[in-house]
Amino acid sequence: MSEQLIEKAKKAKEAALTLAMLSTEEKNKALLSMAEGLEANIAPIIEANALDIEAAKNSGVSNALIDRLSLNDTRILDMAAGLRQVVSLPDPVGEVLESWSRPNGLNIEKVRVPLGVIGMIYEARPNVTVDAAGLSIKTGNAVLLGGSSSALHSNQKIVAILRDSLGKTQVPAEAIQLLEEGTREEVNQLLKLNEYLDVLIPRGGAGLIRSVVENSSVPVLETGVGNCHIYVDETANLEMAQQIITNGKTQRPAVCNATETLLVNEEWAKHNLTQLLQPLVEKGVELRGCPKTLEYAPTLPIIPATDEDWGTEFLDYTLAVSIVPSVQEAISHISKYGTKHSESIVTEKQQNADLFLSQVDAAAVYHNASTRFTDGFEFGFGAEIGISTQKLHARGPMGLPALTSYKYKIFGTGQIR
């Protein structure tokens, strides 16, 4: 274990103790100071970012990755604006969640407290550095940032600016720690820092998340992978179904709440499948269908689906389509291939909607709406740490409370057992 890393983790843990005691006002002042720091240092950030972009280009990575890595004035101002928005959100820390008295006279209060130290593991986007630092500080947590080595210069510059900005506030600069190099080896060490980290949050592709879940002994908030389905039931309104599936698939295909598989009731499909799929074809979506899909929409360009397609998160203009005999079969299909993220039924039959919403095991289950709504902002949370696909602690879109725990305060007058 690298001593430098342990030193950073220790400092984060110490800072967390101070941070946990600060008032909302003091934390908000720090966030505003961080926003001002970014706004006053656009040029040096872009300069540092240029080094990362040059290195990325030299190593021949994809244009998509270079886009995610690239900063400009607007993106930096957006990061600062994000911090200002977090200022405006209510502070969950200190909230008394419950309180009650026991027959022996003990008074018990369940009070919301920060988690302590949050480890973030993420890929090329330098905006996550600011985002994670802002959300952590608002909730009274220190953060150990496991940014990727590909964004090292950008992250180092941003973190230096944020820490400088904290110098004028009550929040200790040590509350924000950045890995020395962000190498895979260093990130792997984070996964074993149980003594210092209270939670690890991986943000990025499926590979990154799987690797963290499989190897971390620190508790993990698993986020992200969404193989989302829409099931069009026997009584679906055609126009509504067209709009919902077109939106779910094409409004932003690269995100986790985009729709990946369409399930269609067979009776309904016999009369409506071609019309349902037509708008998708016009939008350039590649359709991969089961044999019956090809049979019921013979005039459309549909590729035969492989078994692998049912389990694939395409994140692209590609949709798998399967004909199913009933809502029960749709539920079984989702149970087999879904990732417990977002699932939707389009139906006019209340009974089938109820069955689907009860039986489908996912963070968000929809009746007559697009899967694209699974999002902290769309839910009205004002911020989003990520979308949890696990069942412990937090499920679905995670707002600020997901970065908190609670403690019991017990007030006695000498009680013993």
Place this chain on the structure above:
Amino acid sequence: MSEQLIEKAKKAKEAALTLAMLSTEEKNKALLSMAEGLEANIAPIIEANALDIEAAKNSGVSNALIDRLSLNDTRILDMAAGLRQVVSLPDPVGEVLESWSRPNGLNIEKVRVPLGVIGMIYEARPNVTVDAAGLSIKTGNAVLLGGSSSALHSNQKIVAILRDSLGKTQVPAEAIQLLEEGTREEVNQLLKLNEYLDVLIPRGGAGLIRSVVENSSVPVLETGVGNCHIYVDETANLEMAQQIITNGKTQRPAVCNATETLLVNEEWAKHNLTQLLQPLVEKGVELRGCPKTLEYAPTLPIIPATDEDWGTEFLDYTLAVSIVPSVQEAISHISKYGTKHSESIVTEKQQNADLFLSQVDAAAVYHNASTRFTDGFEFGFGAEIGISTQKLHARGPMGLPALTSYKYKIFGTGQIR
């Protein structure tokens, strides 16, 4: 990975889908049937248990372990009574935790749901088999029981009876699964069953829990280890302090909420330490003190403490004692050596109590009460799955809601983004 184990896990997962849909009444009927099954089969259980006890005696294990392993009429009837008590508790599943509408007309409900499949890993106590099965079924979860091989005959017989009892109810018998042999190798496979298990709960000694936390890729609810402190402040009432520390240390020393280290304010100690410790000496408690403890209580039999003593969960009639200059130093000591379980301050000064309860990072923080109250029954939860010492999901005593998650049900009328 053993195919038998995967088969059991698959069956549990299927059963969980059925179980999640059952009404409280149907689940309660199953629990009552399980209780009746145990009551009607005392002799065969004791017979099976005798085989485990004989094997344990032949392998020369401690008497304490043999005691934990041993069943008799009373213990079996207690297990059945425990199931009947769970029947009387409210069912958390189905509770609407929150609901709200969005400007676009979407209605969102946050509804409590079962976790799915719970993996329990535990040591020799066969009563945990019944306990875990009962709590899981009440909360709509299937359970995969990782009982120790030392209790295999007892567990097999108990599980067979419980599953038989379910035959007459709506709860599938497959909702209760027991490992084939409970060997370490088989238990280790449980830790990687992410596809089937939603959570793992280790119940047992510190070694077992550490091993599960370090090696599991399934999310873990960490329970148990308690290095609990009582700090006696400068304004403490002597009699109250005597009672609280004597209770914390001696009422049941082998449990996790027993007190392990006493911290005493120096000014107060100068006048009161001998009197404070006298009742402990009379109860046969071995005291291990810092140099100042020996100085301020020169007439008492106190062994010099080693550094290791401050971090030790003695679980016995042994108490470490340290003199500290202030409440702040007491908090620092606890921050360094505590396990975030239960910590108490005895003081008449409200300001110091507030400081201690705010700054000490533990599941339960007490003012003028014994640490022994950290317990699901003492908190009024009616049941206890364990005491969480982690901060994710559940902290402190865990009642039935700790075995649940939630999902969002979203009701639309064709909304798209």
